[in-house]
Amino acid sequence: MCIFSQNLHVEVTNFQTEVTMQSFRLGSIFGFEIRVDLSWFLIFFLILWTLTTGVFPGNYPGLTNATYIAMGVVGTLLFFVSLLAHELSHSLLARAKGIPVEGITLFIFGGVSRTRMEAETPGDEFQIAGIGPLTSLAIALLCGFLWWVGRNVGWAVAVNGVTAYLATINLMLAIFNILPGFPLDGGRVFRAIAWKITGNYKKATRIATIGGKLLGYAIIALGLLQLFGGFVINGLWLIFIGWFLASAAEASYQDLLIRSTLEGVPARELMTPYPETVTPNLSLQQLVDEYFMHRRYHGFPVAEGDRVVGIITLNRVKDIPREQWAYQTVRETMRPIEDGVSVRPEEKMSNVLQKMEESQLRRVLVTKNGSLQGIITAGDIARWLQRRRDIGEEMA
Known part of the structure; x- marks a missing residue:
């Protein structure tokens, strides 16, 4: 079939x-x-x-x-x-x-x-x-x-x-x-x-x-x-x-x-604003021990000061042999911002969905002039849709 x-x-x-x-x-x-x-x-x-x-x-x-x-x-x-x-x-x-x-x-x-x-x-x-x-x-x-x-x-x-x-x-x-x-x-x-x-x-x-x-x-x-x-x-x-x-x-x-x-909904309406970030110099072992094991998130934006430089996900870490976690850094493992993992706050959700699918990360960063504004995950989309149902708004 x-x-x-x-x-x-x-x-x-x-x-x-x-x-x-x-x-x-x-x-x-x-x-x-x-x-x-x-x-x-x-x-x-x-x-x-x-x-x-x-x-x-x-x-x-x-x-x-x-x-x-x-x-x-x-x-x-x-x-x-x-x-x-x-x-x-x-x-x-x-x-x-x-x-x-x-x-x-x-x-x-x-x-x-x-x-x-x-x-x-x-x-x-x-x-x-x-x-x-x-x-x-x-x-x-x-x-x-x-x-x-x-x-x-x-x-x-x-x-x-x-x-x-x-x-x-x-x-x-x-x-x-x-x-x-x-x-x-x-x-x-x-x-x-x-x-x-x-x-x-x-x-x-x-x-x-x-x-x-x-x-x-x-x-x-x-x-x-x-x-x-x-x-x-x-x-x-x-x-x-x-x-x-x-x-x-x-x-x-x-x-x-x-x-x-x-369709027509801007990214800013669905994003989680100003999410927690990690620094690129963390080792993967520190990332796992200090963040993934103590947070409910499966991914974190990576930032240097006020500038976002990429995103790191648990799946990316799992692809690295465990014996290398102590030596390999977040910077060496993350998806850089240049890889199309970010959108603008005013960008339409149709484009956001396309970027999420293309990146296969199930999340995108919302940035403005290099500064992190928020993050959108599959869970954010699901919760936004559920809220519409809860207040009695049918899907288009």
Whole structure:
């Protein structure tokens, strides 16, 4: 399953702080950073095990175990290459439409294209969402053609088995993704159509979200039928997928509401003013012992006199081997202010959110003429939104 999304790398839902997928960088293709979420390994080995012990031995009996393992490894890797091609088609077209794309992340349910903004017109949304299933269909047809050629010219059974599998799985991928359930590609196509008809992006998203939740509930119901019918593994997977779809649909809409509510709000309204700072000459051991162990904060601005020079977070410290803490300083570990970790007090929260996502620190410093004015964290945003609810103000 592939989901084209504005940004699932950092997602704020139910007025809680963001949830960041734990991922590592794999490389770069066409200028897009390719990252792999740790959850991807679960589905990778599950597919590998299924192909090696079930699908290929059942469909092509009589081959050696080594052959089945080789078929499983090649089939699994090429399946994920297909998923990557699917996401690349989204990203390439989005970039052609002027939408900045940071990269692609592969995770347990396929992949997401990490973009900095949504499509600006229903036509762009329709095209960017629709290109994914078309790419999967093209891959299915190509693999089907290779299978047909292999059958007629006498290629090895193992080769034909892999091409047949890839043709089938990519066809299923194309069909599944065109279902009108947001945030699947088909759900985004549906939103584009609703957007065109209503002329209201937010209303169209709400309509598409209802469709996504209904599809998720339908898949859960199908999973329950499978479960009670004795197909336990299939049933559990369908329930899991259905739950994920329904949750992702609602989360995407909540994310839109949050961004709409914050649109036009200046950073000064959400910041915690004049936060506690640390000096750059502290050792990391002193920082941990005197600050992190006695404060509730996970990050501190770093200041020299009246001038802020950077920000240090607990995660940055944890990346340094513990035996080096006594010798390495805050200055050597911090993210300097020049790295885009600061905003102006009058800067709009839409830009603040973008900088928080780009820095991956979940916080930014608010500065004016080099002087620290405040700090904004994910928790500050969540509390501000909650206060609006508490006083009876609905999100936009």
